[in-house]
Amino acid sequence: MAGWSALGLSAKSAESSQADSSQETSQKNRLPNRSLSSGFPAGFLWGTATSAYQIEGAVHEDGRGASIWDRYAHTRGKILDHGNADVANDHYHLYKEDVRLMKALGAKAYRFSIAWPRVFPEGAGSPNPKGLDFYNRLLDELLANGIEPFATMYHWDLPEALQDRLGGWVSRDTAKAFADYAGYVAERLSDRVKHFFTVNECSRLVHLGYGAGSDAPGLRLPQAKLNQVRHNVALGHGLAVQAVRAHGRVGTRVGPAENMVTCIPAIETPANIRAAEIATRQLNAGYLTVMLEGKYTDEFLASAGKNAPKYTAEDLSIISSAVDFVGLNVYTPNHYVVAADNAPGFTLAPFPASFPHMDSTWLKIGPEAMYWAPRHVAKLWDVKSIYITENGTSAADEPAADGNVYDVDRIMYLRNYLIHLQRATSDGVPVLGYFLWSLMDNFEWSDGFEKRYGLYRVDFNTQRRTPKLSASFYREIIERNAVV
Numbered sequence: 508m509a510g511w512s513a514l515g516l517s518a519k520s521a522e523s524s525q526a527d528s529s530q531e532t533s534q535k536n537r538l539p540n541r542s543l544s545s546g547f548p549a550g551f552l553w554g555t556a557t558s559a560y561q562i563e564g565a566v567h568e569d570g571r572g573a574s575i576w577d578r579y580a581h582t583r584g585k586i587l588d589h590g591n592a593d594v595a596n597d598h599y600h601l602y603k604e605d606v607r608l609m610k611a612l613g614a615k616a617y618r619f620s621i622a623w624p625r626v627f628p629e630g631a632g633s634p635n636p637k638g639l640d641f642y643n644r645l646l647d648e649l650l651a652n653g654i655e656p657f658a659t660m661y662h663w664d665l666p667e668a669l670q671d672r673l674g675g676w677v678s679r680d681t682a683k684a685f686a687d688y689a690g691y692v693a694e695r696l697s698d699r700v701k702h703f704f705t706v707n708e709c710s711r712l713v714h715l716g717y718g719a720g721s722d723a724p725g726l727r728l729p730q731a732k733l734n735q736v737r738h739n740v741a742l743g744h745g746l747a748v749q750a751v752r753a754h755g756r757v758g759t760r761v762g763p764a765e766n767m768v769t770c771i772p773a774i775e776t777p778a779n780i781r782a783a784e785i786a787t788r789q790l791n792a793g794y795l796t797v798m799l800e801g802k803y804t805d806e807f808l809a810s811a812g813k814n815a816p817k818y819t820a821e822d823l824s825i826i827s828s829a830v831d832f833v834g835l836n837v838y839t840p841n842h843y844v845v846a847a848d849n850a851p852g853f854t855l856a857p858f859p860a861s862f863p864h865m866d867s868t869w870l871k872i873g874p875e876a877m878y879w880a881p882r883h884v885a886k887l888w889d890v891k892s893i894y895i896t897e898n899g900t901s902a903a904d905e906p907a908a909d910g911n912v913y914d915v916d917r918i919m920y921l922r923n924y925l926i927h928l929q930r931a932t933s934d935g936v937p938v939l940g941y942f943l944w945s946l947m948d949n950f951e952w953s954d955g956f957e958k959r960y961g962l963y964r965v966d967f968n969t970q971r972r973t974p975k976l977s978a979s980f981y982r983e984i985i986e987r988n989a990v991v
């Protein structure tokens with residue numbers, strides 16, 4: 508297996524190193540001598556990722572309208588540390604410094620999101636040119652520094668006006684407003700942005716925003732309404748794809764950035780791999796499956812029963828408008844799968860209480876997710892271009908006595924996920940690039956500023972950014988185009 512050879516862990520070398528003199532052993536273990544197979548394809552794109560509400564601040568500046576996250580974060584008891592993102596990383600003013608941080612990593616790409624309420628303060632109607640100007644400044648700065656911009660159209664900051672007026676994604680009019688906004692942005696920015704992502708993580712915004720109520724707008728809708736929300740979000744994605752095609756320059760690329768349910772064969776036998784593929788199709792039925800197949804699976808419709816969403820055949824063809832790539836946010840193994848003889852053909856293994864996780868309990872450590880997520884997408888749906896649009900971890904970072912943050916747990920996590928990404932590319936899975944979440948610590952939604960995901964530590968009192976050890980680690984990876 509490529510993964511083993513990438514590690515240089517063949518049984519033979521382990522044995523012979525025992526016999527080597529200590530000097531020879533240390534020579535052998537020196538990083539520059541790592542086998543070529545730890546490398547990524549030439550031109551592989553390394554970047555970092557952020558989102559507007561999590562870093563920009565300046566929520567009242569230059570005519571920005573309110574978003575559902577402004578209201579949610581200002582509602583008592585919703586955010587763990589009672590924080591809000593009114594200032595956050597003050598990136599709106601410090602963006603030049605932040606582009607320098609990217610440049611210091613050697614990163615060649617940056618995934619950021621555009622705040623819909625900056626561009627259309629009321630969600631629809633009159634645009635606000637001053638809001639769009641911020642992104643003009645940011646794009647010019649990125650390009651001047653040799654960093655390719657990848658823009659997400661919607662990373663959860665819905666204009667509050669659309670929530671108040673339409674009930675947000677409960678209404679398909681929100682999907683239409685989203686497409687109008689997406690077309691407007693594509694028209695004005697596609698001279699410099701060649702890649703757009705439509706919706707960031709349909710699944711999380713639907714389940715946590717409208718089902719569990721732990722993300723904005725904080726609703727707990729019954730199943731039938733929730734299924735309609737899910738359908739409307741998928742429709743919004745499809746309409747936005749069409750709007751980018753209609754209004755963007757020729758050659759503008761567009762696709763989703765989805766946090767798919769990643770199903771991993773518990774043991775890599777052909778039967779378990781097949782079972783994991785079946786599970787992947789079914790457990791992503793409302794998102795990637797319908798986007799890439801143009802229909803809801805029979806199992807999805809049967810299990811929804813009378814609560815199934817209402818839709819037309821035309822909706823399905825809009826939702827499945829051809830995309831240029833699929834973006835995947837990969838953090839954690841959602842399920843380990845074992846083949847089963849009876850329907851549905853798979854068993855989802857329960858997670859033992861001892862299963863390890865990072866600083867967030869949901870963030871279980873399963874680096875092989877980084878192999879199987881893109882591999883399933885490439886195999887099941889014949890997708891030819893994939894980006895890892897997010898991967899990274901929270902860690903309990905604390906500056907040591909010397910002031911440095913030695914986040915060796917983040918490095919451990921990243922290294923192991925990247926080994927599996929390298930396994931994927933060397934197996935021919937068409938992953939073209941990787942965006943590490945996140946460039947810097949930021950507002951982590953309902954966890955407030957308590958959870959830190961950055962390569963750079965941010966002191967939110969002074970706005971000082973300081974590289975953690977993981978920043979040096981990532982710089983090495985980028986420089987060598989290989990796992991170190």
Ligand code: PNW
Nearest residue numbers: 558707708711766838839869897944951
């Ligand atoms: C993503 N999960 O959220 C979001 O896109 C980011 O805005 C966020 O800051 C980051 O990951 C870290 O949380 C996720 O449960 C939240 O699998 C939860 C999951 C995945 C992604």
